Amino acid sequence: MTDSEKPETPAADGDNRSLQLAAAAAQVIEDNKGRDICILDMRHLTPIFDYFVIGTGGSRRQLHAMSEEIDDKLEKEMGDRRMGREGYDESRWILLDYGTVVCHLFDEETREYFQLEQLWGDAKKVDMTNILRSPGE
Template sequence: MTDQQSTESNQPEAKASASSPKSFNPMVSPSRSIRPYGIDESRKIAATAAQVALDNNGTDVAVLDVCGQSAEFDLFVLATGQSRRQLHAISEQIDDALEKGMGEKRFSIEGYDESRWIVLDYGSVVVHLFDEETREFYDLESLWADGKTIPLSDLGIENSD
């Protein structure tokens, strides 16, 4: 078979798959293999983490939807703590609430020893716990400015601040 015959024989198949409803463009719709439960499960995880941060006196708690910018994760939860001890307590309480309450296990943790920026990776949700100076310096809200901030009330959280 010549190269032209091979190309011609593949063209109708390519056209059919491109127009079929099963075609997939990862930049347009999320992958079910990456997001097997959709974003609803991620929102529950993020809501729990944000509520725990608030319950432990975390400040400036925010949830960012970064689905459009990342195939790896859906949401960021950001919170600021006033001390190393408080950041440790928030991270430990988030782990506890997600594991015991939702069966979610953390994939990894970074920054716990230094406690200026603790990162908890739950796969579809990444929790960032900062001290004030580090949060201001890295300014993830600006770095991920194309992400959408989700109001805490949309997650069922009423912030008493």
């Protein structure tokens, strides 16, 4: 059997599943009018997680809505389980940990201060051209 004939390995399936979860979380942020959305591919930088999803909200209410809807989408619709949540009460930086995918929801000031994209500057940004659809589509 040649390499091209071999079926995908479980690791490849897991990578695909992680990207599906990250894309779904990014879409929820988009649907809730979040801004500056990006997905960082962390697979070559750390064995701990595969993707960061980062988005910015303009208010505590918006950050809570994004957080709760990401939970609904990933847990109820996609069958995943959140392993942890931090910062929900303060609502300046909400972190949602789904194991292979970590979502970071920031207010503008906190995102500017921590600059995760620069901190993890070696991470590749995932092209979201074919991932995000406009709200209402």
